[in-house]
Amino acid sequence: xxxxxxxxxxxxxxxxxxxxxxxxxxxxxxxxxxxxxxxxxxxxxxxxxxxxxxxxxxxxxxxxxxxxxxxxxxxxxxxxxxxxxxxxxxxxxxxxxxxxxxxxxxxxxxxxxxxxxxxxxxxxxxxxxxxxxxxxxxxxxxxxxxxxxxxxxxxxxxxxxxxxxxxxxxxxxxxxxxxxxxxxxxxxxxxxxxxxxxxxxxxxxxxxxxxxxxxxxxxxxxxxxxxxxxxxxxxxxxxxxxxxxxxxxxxxxxxxxxxxxxxxxxxxxxxxxxxxxxxxxxxxxxxxxxxxxxxxxxxxxxxxxxxxxxxxxxxxxxxxxxxxxxxx
Amino acid sequence: xxxxxxxxxxxxxxxxxxxxxxxxxxxxxxxxxxxxxxxxxxxxxxxxxxxxxxxxxxxxxxxxxxxxxxxxxxxxxxxxxxxxxxxxxxxxxxxxxxxxxxxxxxxxxxxxxxxxxxxxxxxxxxxxxxxxxxxxxxxxxxxxxxxxxxxxxxxxxxxxxxxxxxxxxxxxxxxxxxxxxxxxxxxxxxxxxxxxxxxxxxxxxxxxxxxxxxxxxxxxxxxxxxxxxxxxxxxxxxxxxxxxxxxxxxxxxxxxxxxxxxxxxxxxxxxxxxxxxxxxxxxxxxxxxxxxxxxxxxxxxxxxxxxxxxxxxxxxxxxxxxxxxxxx
Numbered sequence: 001x002x003x004x005x006x007x008x009x010x011x012x013x014x015x016x017x018x019x020x021x022x023x024x025x026x027x028x029x030x031x032x033x034x035x036x037x038x039x040x041x042x043x044x045x046x047x048x049x050x051x052x053x054x055x056x057x058x059x060x061x062x063x064x065x066x067x068x069x070x071x072x073x074x075x076x077x078x079x080x081x082x083x084x085x086x087x088x089x090x091x092x093x094x095x096x097x098x099x100x101x102x103x104x105x106x107x108x109x110x111x112x113x114x115x116x117x118x119x120x121x122x123x124x125x126x127x128x129x130x131x132x133x134x135x136x137x138x139x140x141x142x143x144x145x146x147x148x149x150x151x152x153x154x155x156x157x158x159x160x161x162x163x164x165x166x167x168x169x170x171x172x173x174x175x176x177x178x179x180x181x182x183x184x185x186x187x188x189x190x191x192x193x194x195x196x197x198x199x200x201x202x203x204x205x206x207x208x209x210x211x212x213x214x215x216x217x218x219x220x221x222x223x224x225x226x227x228x229x230x231x232x233x234x235x236x237x238x239x240x241x242x243x244x245x246x247x248x249x250x251x252x253x254x255x256x257x258x259x260x261x262x263x264x265x266x267x268x269x270x271x272x273x274x275x276x277x278x279x280x281x282x283x284x285x286x287x288x289x290x291x292x293x294x295x296x297x298x299x300x301x302x303x304x305x306x307x308x309x310x311x312x313x314x315x316x317x318x319x320x321x322x323x324x325x326x327x328x
Numbered sequence: 329x330x331x332x333x334x335x336x337x338x339x340x341x342x343x344x345x346x347x348x349x350x351x352x353x354x355x356x357x358x359x360x361x362x363x364x365x366x367x368x369x370x371x372x373x374x375x376x377x378x379x380x381x382x383x384x385x386x387x388x389x390x391x392x393x394x395x396x397x398x399x400x401x402x403x404x405x406x407x408x409x410x411x412x413x414x415x416x417x418x419x420x421x422x423x424x425x426x427x428x429x430x431x432x433x434x435x436x437x438x439x440x441x442x443x444x445x446x447x448x449x450x451x452x453x454x455x456x457x458x459x460x461x462x463x464x465x466x467x468x469x470x471x472x473x474x475x476x477x478x479x480x481x482x483x484x485x486x487x488x489x490x491x492x493x494x495x496x497x498x499x500x501x502x503x504x505x506x507x508x509x510x511x512x513x514x515x516x517x518x519x520x521x522x523x524x525x526x527x528x529x530x531x532x533x534x535x536x537x538x539x540x541x542x543x544x545x546x547x548x549x550x551x552x553x554x555x556x557x558x559x560x561x562x563x564x565x566x567x568x569x570x571x572x573x574x575x576x577x578x579x580x581x582x583x584x585x586x587x588x589x590x591x592x593x594x595x596x597x598x599x600x601x602x603x604x605x606x607x608x609x610x611x612x613x614x615x616x617x618x619x620x621x622x623x624x625x626x627x628x629x630x631x632x633x634x635x636x637x638x639x640x641x642x643x644x645x646x647x648x649x650x651x652x653x654x655x656x
Contacts, residue, residue, distance in 0.1 A: 027450050030451070030452045031451065031453055031454075035453070036417070036452035038417070038452075038469075040368065047452065047453065048419075049419040049465075049467055050421075050455050051423060051455045053457055053458070053459040056457065056458065089364070091364070091376075091377045093377050093379045093467075095379060095463055122355050122358060123358070124358045124364035124366075124375065125358065125359055125375065125376060125377060127378050129379050129381055129384065130384070131381040131382075133459055133461065135423055137377075137421050137465045139375075139377055141366075141375070
């Protein structure tokens with residue numbers, strides 16, 4: 001979930017968060033995280049919503065309809081996982097264009113079904129209407145263990161900032177396609193980047209190790225820089241990220257070289273990697289077993305509230321900027 | 329919620345509905361009703377999603393942004409009410425156009441806030457992105473008393489078909505605006521139709537009387553004909569609706585006269601009245617007090633499964649056709 005700062009608009013609404021204990025439904029967390037969290041008494045319900053717009057979040061020249069459907073589910077699953085939860089059910093709302101081929105719609109649903117099967121998610125409803133461009137909105141409901149969510153606001157001063165897997169791969173694939181407009185070539189030359197961009201997968205496997213150990217957690221949907229800033233904002237802390245520590249896949253580096261761009265910048269600003277960024281105390285980090293430590297990378301640490309949010313690069317400290325902006 | 333029949337696509341997915349009792353979350357009702365219903369053990373959670381697309385579901389030449397925001401919430405509240413529930417929280421996902429004035433966005437949020445205040449609904453999340461046209465998707469969560477939902481599938485043979493309030497008013501307002509393109513004139517000449525079309529309100533007041541007495545229930549979002557057919561399909565029954573009994577407001581009749589159209593056809597096919605259609609046994613109907621009976625109209629009755637779905641008009645039986653189709 002990605003609530004953009006619309007200036008004062010959300011301010012109007014944030015005040016609405018109330019406690020409806022007379023209905024036994026408490027909002028533990030409203031706007032400002034990957035998921036909203038409703039306290040159901042003996043467990044948490046996690047809810048998130050993500051919208052994919054044609055030619056922005058996906059491109060049917062490059063993606064098959066099935067890949068688009070799969071992605072629509074994965075980006076939402078990623079939000080549930082980032083809060084330490086298990087996805088349970090989705091609602092799919094589609095805005096279809098009038099000239100859209102029935103095969104495309106069927107393909108999108110095949111992709112959705114494939115992922116529903118994979119995660120044992122129920123498709124419980126939605127809405128279908130028409131408009132000028134294809135829009136796919138998925139709302140996802142999940143469950144989380146009581147008292148054990150990892151919110152953006154849970155970072156502690158001194159925590160290490162860790163990243164799962166590698167970053168920038170999805171943007172690398174996108175940039176390659178933008179330049180060469182040849183999805184088959186991407187698939188042959190950079191098979192990993194093809195997968196990362198067109199068939200992203202939420203980072204579920206590490207959750208068992210991370211969820212009890214981590215403090216704050218967020219998924220990388222808008223680039224590492226933006227996600228770290230989200231954590232700092234919600235946790236009222238500072239942070240520093242070491243440019244040289246950003247984990248990159250070999251194909252991402254090669255692709256950046258070929259295109260004359262910076263792989264690290266893709267990682268910081270590109271988005272859609274759907275890896276997890278989490279903060280963890282040094283003590284808990286030390287308890288991770290060696291095999292798990294190899295799957296994650298420490299990229300920085302959490303500073304005090306007045307410490308600023310920094311990128312360490314070539315021995316210098318600069319402001320941690322960047323992050324995908326849909327309104328740029 | 330309005331799942332259109334997309335041929336085979338939803339068929340693929342309906343098979344997914346499973347019982348996840350290991351997670352203590354049972355889907356009582358998935359696709360096919362105003363809301364999905366999740367069994368939370370001691371109560372039901374109701375979930376629905378509705379999408380409004382600019383120039384289809386609203387028109388900023390005629391509606392103020394605030395009216396658009398209000399409508400986006402009311403149409404979703406109506407779905408929760410149609411299942412006999414109480415709205416609790418919403419997620420709002422917006423697709424904004426790049427040139428959209430900030431005042432319009434603020435106005436939409438003001439409208440949303442106004443309705444959140446009215447119904448004591450929390451805005452708990454959502455998503456904002458951009459695209460070629462303004463799209464507002466609202467997902468609503470509500471609670472229902474355990475065992476006391478009124479689903480489309482709950483109609484019984486012999487039930488009376490009742491309608492709250494009057495029908496066709498929203499379409500009357502729309503048709504007037506389409507013809508004269510003058511919202512101020514509509515407001516002066518037909519103040520009731522102005523309200524019905526631009527400031528629709530979910531029919532909440534009758535719920536206390538209806539909810540325990542009714543069998544099936546649905547809100548009128550796509551016209552009476554379409555809603556009765558939905559009930560018949562889900563309840564595996566037939567029905568007959570008496571054309572002459574369709575409740576019409578005086579302004580709706582006058583407007584139809586002025587435009588040379590049929591007010592009854594608007595009621596049958598026009599949609600967006602957000603009244604409730606419910607079926608009730610004769611026995612329970614007789615128990616309604618006189619004051620309540622004046623607020624509702626018996627428009628027909630439920631027939632057996634092979635009885636067909638009929639409109640009685642001028643002493644003849646014809647097939648009950650019509651209903652707003654977004655794909656027409």
